[in-house]
Amino acid sequence: MTEGPIPLTPILLTPGPLTTAPEVRGAMMRDWGSRDPAFIALTTELRERLLDVAKAGAGYAAVPLQGSGTFIVEAAIATLLTPADRLLVLCNGAYGERMVTIARRMGRAVEALRWPEDRPVEAAQVAEVLRDVPDITHVALVHCETTTGILNPVEDVAAICAAAGRPLILDAMSSFGALPLDLSRTPVCAVLASSNKCLEGVPGIGFAVAERAALERVAGNSPSVSLDLHAQWQGFEGDGQWRFTPPVQVVAALVEALRRLEAEGGPEARQRRYAGNLATLLAAMRRMGFELYLDEAVQAPIIATFRQPPGFDFRRFYDALAERGFLIYPGKLTGAETFRIGVIGALVPRDFTRLLAAIEEVVAVRA
Template sequence: MLLLIPGPVQTRPDVRAAMAVDIAPWDNDFKARYAAIRDTVRDIAGGVAGEHACLPLQGAGHFITEAAIRTFVPAGRKLLVVMNGSYAERMARLAREAGREVVALAVPDFRSVTPGEVADALAADPAIGHVGVVYSETGSGIVNDVVALGAAVRAAGRRMIVDAVSAFGALPFDLKAQPEVDAVVFTSNKCIEGLPGIAFAVSPIARVLECAGNAGSWSFDLSDVYATAMKAGWGSFRFTPPVQALHAFGVALDIFQKEGGQPARLARYRENARLLHEGVQALGMRPYLDWAHQGPIIVTVHQPADPAFTLLDFVERLKKHGVLISNFHNTPVPSLRIGCIGDVHADDIRFALCAIGTVLDEMGVARRQAA
């Protein structure tokens, strides 16, 4: 089965095989491997040894996003959230339920936010201390320019939290060049092409120390993750980790480095996205985004207006042809979500496009444009 979703992604056999190894997380040999993984992740994020720290947390992207909000945004303080997609909406909900005040900056989900829009929102409300932004919004496929946005946040004297869950490892990020960023967060099962189970934040150590006691949660306190590492060693855990998933992530990191790291992965995903974007148009369908706004992680496509088309039927038929896509959408209008990431290559995309065309013909979908 060819898995074309924006995560968990299709993985390589040696990554999956790493899950079959029984490991004691407290074993000294594995502690060394875990410590090395943390250092590698810090380096990929553009962090500097002694200045930045990788702070892992068991669980999904929502967990690490909430942990970053709780740790760095004091309770009752304001967080400006750039609202141009469904994952921004989730960030806002996580912040509200953690007792932080959300100021929503509404932006259409078919384009990125501009630095000027963020600057204006910050100027209008001096009480806003942080900006939360989703780097790659997998609701629609847009990419927000975190470098330009960070410059606006820095000029305003505020801080920023970057949800890079579906971006990290593919889209560039340089933490040392963005001192306004308190945390860049991501998970094991996206562009590094590992398996689900663990999430990561990379943060300035000075800020982690300054924010000790903010979280109001032991489980979601990144300053406590750091304190434990300082006390028990960099290869230590606070609570029982998904150790097999972490072991598999280490294998995926090795593959990532051998492939050429972030630039090589971005090039492969961008080519996948180009083939998809052009290919669905050749089939008579319309991408949700213009190419100028299309990111490399997921291509979203308007559902055909033909009454013969239903999403669940389409997805189930496509599975029979060896391709699995998401059976839901996150856009205001009906759409399809087709992932470009994972162990997926140009020939896989061509195979998928052929299968999509076959299924549309099977369903009798003649009117393939959106309503």
């Protein structure tokens, strides 16, 4: 068998998986024994660093779980809500709707409060519903809806939920590690995220940063064995070990990614880099005639959604960029023809300068 040349690694302009640093990929080159003290210490470091990113104090615990971000969302809903509880999901995109689907599948009562995909959640409307519907026990919100890249008002919603005595479950999948989140000041019951987005690790781990008091109340509550967040937490608290075989190389990569986040200056510095990427992208895309789907005031520096111009052939556009080493994302909206370009990952504005030169070339050929 003749081996061909190894293809160049593409630049991923997606909301995850995303482009990772060589050091993060290199961390996966070692094998680990999952019950070995060295790996247990690595897991301990992982959990401590996740708490630090969230600015969480002693009242919180970090609970990683094998799988994608959806796994940790399902684990949290199944564990933190009892069959007698009722969840209110604040929806303005596909990932809020997915939480509704998960709650129903797990046998939990759920209601949805919806906004159009180009409008952020309105805290005042949430307050009205919580006042008028007393049997709602929990609220769930997506921080940054990567359906469009819209940013939702976490602090305002969290304050309203706390005043109403309803725990808030926050899907911070595409914001954790870059957008501001301070659990010492923002009352959130559980923050859910994954390894392969703003933390710039590789796919394979979801995690919850959850209130210990909330976890203590839900022993035996989950209908699942592998997705039992309480049992997973108790396993870590007992001997520092994962209950079931962990993705050891993914853990090592995530710890290295968290070390790099600290060295960069933490989430604040990472947000500035991503904002620079977004500014470079938006300025050039406007010059080329592409219209941003969202009002820029609610656009998070995570992923940008652009309207497709008349006669636009997304498949040809995608393929032409892929040939040049750039992978973008199709649209995920129900009511508009769009495509998306992510600005997160181990990328800097000069990477976007190269991307935009490629887009300009592709557009010129199409014209």
